[in-house]
Amino acid sequence: MTLQSFTEKMRPAIEDELFQSIDRALSNHPNGLREMLAYHLGWEGQGAGPEAQGKRIRPLLALLCSVAAGGDWESALPAAAGIELIHNFSLIHDDIQDQSQLRRGRPTVWVKWGIPQAINAGDLMFTIAHMAVLEVGRTKTAQVTLDASSLLHQACVDLTKGQYLDLAYENEKVIPLEGYWPMVAGKTAALLACSTEIGALLAGCQPIRRKAFRQFGYSLGLAFQVLDDWLGIWGDTALTGKSVENDLVSGKKTLPVLYGISQKKKFAERWISGSISPDEVTLLAKMLEDEGAQAYTDAMADQLTGDALVALDAACDQNEAAFALHELANQLLRRNK
């Protein structure tokens, strides 16, 4: 079975589990509350549809890892839904924190309903996420259910840690290169590591194998973020859908930028002297490239991708789901580059 055939089977089941999780929690609740969640998840409102829903990468990873580890994917659905809801809760709050007007081409929740209601909608989605995971108990023991719940909680602590650093870095002009990793470990890698580990946990893996699955998700998450940073500076705007100017103009502490700062050459000098205007972007992207930031970022992405695939191979035999995971990892890590 290929990645595509796995995905065709799993995607509708993920969507249904997400829907049921919200439905269970919100029976007898005001419809306006449900509306905000359904809008954010891409089910309702203007622009609803597959584009607005995103790819549901995290739940797919959890389900595929469960199968690759010898389990079934159906009993991992509640945990997979919980992880996706945590991802979406964090997006609702991130959009407020970053004052982002658009998310997947649509106005963000806070733009439509105001900051107070958007904070509350995020809090609700956060709660429903954790309730969704408790449904693991439909097919697993209470102890396994608790273990899955604990994994997701730990990922949430790491997420808030990453977010804290990201927000704190906004106030600093210079951050040392090594400050990058704890930030992205929390913001991106923690939830992917949780996805792959939870799949293994629910397949009944012992701790050592679980850790290998976790390492796969963790390295994949770091590689994914490094690549995202690459695209944010040298990517083709038409393909990424992002404004390339954004990452340099907004002063984001991405890996190429922090590498550039660490080199203390022309880029660092320009960066420290003040904000970057959109018309300087092409020149500065070239400057970063000349100072070795692109080669460094490439090397890091390659190394982390390698780490991820080595961990995956250590975690499981070559089975259909493992091949599908390889394919998914390659899709994520060879995006328009």
Place this chain on the structure above:
Amino acid sequence: MTLQSFTEKMRPAIEDELFQSIDRALSNHPNGLREMLAYHLGWEGQGAGPEAQGKRIRPLLALLCSVAAGGDWESALPAAAGIELIHNFSLIHDDIQDQSQLRRGRPTVWVKWGIPQAINAGDLMFTIAHMAVLEVGRTKTAQVTLDASSLLHQACVDLTKGQYLDLAYENEKVIPLEGYWPMVAGKTAALLACSTEIGALLAGCQPIRRKAFRQFGYSLGLAFQVLDDWLGIWGDTALTGKSVENDLVSGKKTLPVLYGISQKKKFAERWISGSISPDEVTLLAKMLEDEGAQAYTDAMADQLTGDALVALDAACDQNEAAFALHELANQLLRRNK
């Protein structure tokens, strides 16, 4: 043993459990994150101390109910800490939503650290709250731990529902009287009901008795809120520490106000015609009283207090902890009135 002697024993243990919960979650995490939580909980920063910590009513209720139901209070500590952390998470986010500058006489978290970091600090406290409850497993079975976790999650859903209604009501001039109860059931009663039920659960009570404990907390919560509304209009500012003007001037949909609106007399006419200025407050408070709002509010508070005490007596025999709970309820419901 009196309420005071129970409190003297339990309060330091509650504070310690809160501290340990945060410590476990944040080992190896940036100190700035911990600082925000410790500040909000009244442990650190300017104005730290007992006044800034509040009374820890919810955890005390949980522990006393556990003892009243025949259990020990020590094994209920993790759940009690979780409840108090949920209460405090909701305060951090409420203060942003309501743009409140002060909390217990000190600048709120968002005033000190900005809205983005305050949202994140609330999210972190929310996570730690749920992790704290999972520590129930130190002394109880995995199933009981899951049941406790589920109770707290359900309370969180109800909290966000109440908050949603409260925020939605801000945009409406007129709300029917019956719209009051679902709002305060969520905002105030849900977490108190969770506190008393979780105490009973951990003492090993069967569902029927658990429901009686729950009813005690629920009615107590409603009575508490009704009294708070009373004080917000006719209370003595010097004693409550609140600005009495606030509740009428801010347009809050309290019980006396919704009763006054429902009467469609002079108060309703004035309310509908536009915002109320501070110098009208005395006159309007008298007008509400003359139109029966005070008598109605008194009657509701008395009825709900009666409901709470009847439920408590149905829930447990007359033991020392039950007496202490009576005393606590009376303290809460006879505040400066």
